[in-house]
Every structure is written in structure tokens, then in C-alpha cells.
Amino acid sequence: MERFVIPHQHEITKQDRRSLNSHGSLILWFTGLPSSGKSTIANELEKKLIAMRARTYILDGDNVRMGLCKDLGFSEEDRGENIRRIGEVSKLFVDSGAIVLSAFVSPYIVDRDKVRELVEEGEFVEVFVDAPLAVCEERDVKGLYKKAREGIIKGFTGIDDPYEAPLNAEITIDTSKVSLEGSVDIILDYLNEKGVLPK
Numbered sequence: 001m002e003r004f005v006i007p008h009q010h011e012i013t014k015q016d017r018r019s020l021n022s023h024g025s026l027i028l029w030f031t032g033l034p035s036s037g038k039s040t041i042a043n044e045l046e047k048k049l050i051a052m053r054a055r056t057y058i059l060d061g062d063n064v065r066m067g068l069c070k071d072l073g074f075s076e077e078d079r080g081e082n083i084r085r086i087g088e089v090s091k092l093f094v095d096s097g098a099i100v101l102s103a104f105v106s107p108y109i110v111d112r113d114k115v116r117e118l119v120e121e122g123e124f125v126e127v128f129v130d131a132p133l134a135v136c137e138e139r140d141v142k143g144l145y146k147k148a149r150e151g152i153i154k155g156f157t158g159i160d161d162p163y164e165a166p167l168n169a170e171i172t173i174d175t176s177k178v179s180l181e182g183s184v185d186i187i188l189d190y191l192n193e194k195g196v197l198p199k
Helices: 014-021 038-051 074-095 109-120 131-137 143-147 181-195
Strands: 024-029 058-061 099-105 126-130 171-172
Touching: 024 038, 024 074, 038 058, 038 099, 038 131, 038 181, 058 074, 074 099, 074 109, 099 126, 099 143, 109 126, 126 181, 171 181
Parallel strands: 024 099, 024 126, 058 099, 126 171
Antiparallel strands: none
């Protein structure tokens, strides 16, 4: 049936929307072990961006799995499909002229690279939240690492399922050494350097 799908070419472009918003648009893709600080940084960063009058949206792992991806499990195949769907939604936000903050463990390099390929060069910024496993376990407010160690949860990333660290992330932050405020400033400095922030 794909041969009968013909995209409509709308007249308003991504650049028109960026001009209306007075800032650039891209995907900030936060990846790292569970409890590394991805969502915490994304939330604090969004508050700073909103204060600058930037149009933003956060896509977060648990929240997306309550709706868009609630039919998926945690097998390697389902995780891949989860990231594929999120990547397509993130691309739509970029086209809308927004800064999308996507915070997902996304443990496999191949899945993250597929999202990168969906958008133009410079529109996918990989933010590796590189906290050591021991630190993530200490922060485990949901008790998931403990359940994984006890064998209650199977296939948990970092315990009995692998996490493939980025090889060439645009931004790397070790949240065991850098404060929340410092982490946000690193990303804001990057966005400012790339001319993405509101003018």
C-alpha cells in the first residue's frame, strides 16, 4: 500500500516556523543508563528555554509508554520500535520549529543512529548522560535496579541487558561530577554556539 501514499507538499516550511519562533529547532536526545539524570536535566533545561521564550516539548520514556508506545514490551525488537516511533515524533517537532528534548535510555547505538538519519545534519544532538552504574543505583528512586538485581525484573539495562555508550556524542556530561545547573549550562552554551537560541 505504500505506493499509494503520496506526501502533500505544504507551502509553509520548517524555516517559516523557525522564523516565527525566532529560534532554531532540533532534537536534544538524552541517552544514558536508568537514573543517570536524563529527565532531570531535560526538565531543568526546558524551564530555562521557556524563560527565553523558546518553543519546546519533552518526550520522556515512561510518559510515551503510557500512550504512543503502550503496546510495546522491552524486548530488543520492541525497544527498537519504541525508539523508531519517538524518532518520527521528534522529527515532526523539529519541522514545527520547536526544540524537542527526548529523554530515553535508548541503549542501542543502531537505534539512536536511525533517529539521527531522520533529520538534517545538525538537527540531532546526542547528549550522553554518562553517570557510572554505581551512582545510578544509588539514585534509584523507583527501586528498579534493586528489583533487577533480585531477578524480579528481567532484561534491565545496565544489569542483565547491555547499554551501548555513544561513540561520538555531541555533548557528554558525567552527572556524578557536574551539578544539575552546570549540566544545563553546558547544553545552553552548545545551543548558543550553534545559533539555536532565541534571538
